[in-house]
Amino acid sequence: MSNNRHAENSQPEVVEALDFGSVRAFLAVADDRYFGEAATRLGISQQAVSKRIATLEHVLGVRLFTRTPKGATLTIDGQAFLPHARAIVQLAERAVSSVRPGHRALRVDVLNHTIGPAGLLRDFHRAHPGTELDVLTGVGSNTTAAIAAIEAGTIDATFRAVTTPARELPPGIQAARVLDDPHQLLTGPRHPLADARRVTLADLRGRRIWIPGIVPGTEWAAYYDDLSAEFRLTIERIGPNFGTDHLLDVLAESPTLASLVGELTRMLWPATYDLRRIRILDPTPVYPHFLIWHRDNPHPGLTELRSYIRSAPHRHRPGDVWVPKWAAHPSRP
Structure with missing residues (x-):
């Protein structure tokens, strides 16, 4: 997959196209290394996990994983995206908690x-x-x-x-x-x-x-x-x-x-x-x-x-x- 997509779409457009479910699927695969185990963790099908990862890669314009017999391995781009993906999820969870009764003041x-x-x-x-x-x-x-x-x-x-x-x-x-x-x-x-x-x-x-x-x-x-x-x-x-x-x-x-x-x-x-x-x-x-x-x-x-x-x-x-x-x-x- 080429990085030329970055030149085609501006950064704001890419950010707006990011899907929270796809980011969570990316983290699950990064942690578990196997799409099947990630699917079990998320409570969805393996096909749904694969679709979410494909959608995220399409939006970002990079390949995030390389599939091997020993499981999915992060590419260089995937390694660069990983800490930011964790920050996205943590920030979203804090945002939700801040407005949930009993979690905010x-x-x-x-x-x-x-x-x-x-x-x-x-x-x-x-x-x-x-x-x-x-x-x-x-x-x-x-x-x-x-x-x-x-x-x-x-x-x-x-x-x-x-x-x-x-x-x-x-x-x-x-x-x-x-x-x-x-x-x-x-x-x-x-x-x-x-x-x-x-x-x-x-x-x-x-x-x-x-x-x-x-x-x-x-x-x-x-x-x-x-x-x-x-x-x-x-x-x-x-x-x-x-x-x-x-x-x-x-x-x-x-x-x-x-x-x-x-x-x-x-x-x-x-x-x-x-x-x-x-x-x-x-x-x-x-x-x-x-x-x-x-x-x-x-x-x-x-x-x-x-x-x-x-x-x-x-x-x-x-x-x-x-x-x-x-x-x-x-x-x-």
Whole structure:
């Protein structure tokens, strides 16, 4: 067989014509030396193996084997192709494994790494160290965008608040309220309520509560709109959002500004700030985190996560708590 075929067909055309089954047949014959044994390994007929090898040689434009009484022997071209053929098969197997449920990481979206669901995922990972977990942030600006990512297969699940009734969710999308995060009042040492051990929502009327970064149209905007409307609170959203560190800087110096933060939200600040986290009672406002997933997702890690959440204690805070009407009826994860 002549190498002139290389001149007739461009390299991209040859690559596109490569058949994965023919490459596997080539490796089987190279390893076993006999077409019959290669056929047994592959579970096909000897004639099929011969046809696949002939097809591969035709595409490559070279002879890969020389047949002898002692079996098939690799030609010089066959020896040159051998390591690349192994790499092709290994790469294909890794590609398939990367998308097979149970072989790739479970992809879960959270709003950021400091809030309650991120802590829940850390606890889950400690309980199930063998389940590979990929925790993502910024998948979508709101719940609708995160659900679209689930439908597209970009992520397996997300933790968000769900303001939409279950009957209005897209087909196959499931949502369950799984984690309540009680709000606390965060103040600096000069605030009038700084020395209080606990406050009520009534105590906060007329006070300046500053929560920068509330984006209109998001689920957390809906939460704070409902909270402020029901308890006549003044929640200011003015000014650019420079992040948590800037918020802490301002609160540490302000005699009038306070903020609301989740009890489960991790925050660190210099000791000199002397910030205070104060419990809110009668009722305690809690932010309802939902787990959202697609019911047809077969990833075993998702099953483990849902089972872990069902068995985890204190998923919903007992006692006198407040949640928006749209989150008042928790469902089973």
